[in-house]
Amino acid sequence: MRIADRWFETKRIDDRITLLWEPHVSRLDQCNMWHIRGRDADLLVDAGMGISSLKDAMAKLLDKPLIAVATHSHTDHVGSLHEFDQRLVHPLEAEQLNQPDEFPVLCSCHWPKGLRESIERQGYEVPDILIDAYPYEGFDPLAFRTQKTEPTRLIDEGDVLDLGNCAFEVLHLPGHSPGSIGLWEQSTGTLFSGDAIYDGPLLDDIEGADKCAYATTMERLRQLPVCVVHGGHDPSFGKQRLHTLIDQYLSSQ
Ligand SMILES: [Zn+2]
Secondary structure, eight states: OOBOSOSOEEEEOSSSEEEEEOTTBOGGGOOOEEEEOOSSOEEEEOOOOOSSOHHHHTGGGOSSOEEEEOSSOOHHHHTTGGGSSEEEEOGGGHHHHHSOOOSOTTBGGGSOTTHHHHHHHTTOOOOSBSBSSBSSTTOOTTTOOOOOOOOSEEOOTTOEEEOSSOEEEEEEOOSSSTTOEEEEETTTTEEEEETSSOSSOOOOSSTTOOHHHHHHHHHHHHHSOOSEEEESSSOOBOHHHHHHHHHHHHHTO
């Protein structure tokens, strides 16, 4: 397999938000990582696969304290979380952070029985190997495991992450996973939604998922005066698309 020129891609969304992603990771595990610049501190929403150092890739962006938040503890969102000093997650996700999957997450032939088929039924193509390049010579996808870590702070519904000139409220949005959270900025109508909602196949038939809780989360999201949603995967979208995605999900139940 070829060696990637660089592991992360970066896109400036506006004067304070930067999107990072891993283009060589298969869509299923290609997570959006959001860097939000604040006055006193910056925020990082999700931390990718951990295949290559996110902290190194972000070096130019890091000029003040960084609050790294995992919207939930799935492999594709927490891989590089251990690299950061401040690691925030919901209490219901903390244990999983410390006990990542023991199977080779990058090699679907070695996943637990039935997992690949289940993910495919839910709308994803699952290749044998979930990357199309190596980050460096000698990288071994079969040996790769997510690095375990401990949260430094637990966050739950109603907590506020204050960056000095702006603030994000924690919304507990269970369904995809028990402790899935979103970060909501009321003043701009901006929602970082993690995997609670994004513009792609939503996963509600995986370990830890709860379809009933998911439906309640969808109803809640419908009430938010949203301007823009930056999801855990796929492109960002506005209120109208949010409502369409919610309706699609609820009518498929
Ligand atoms: Zn997830």
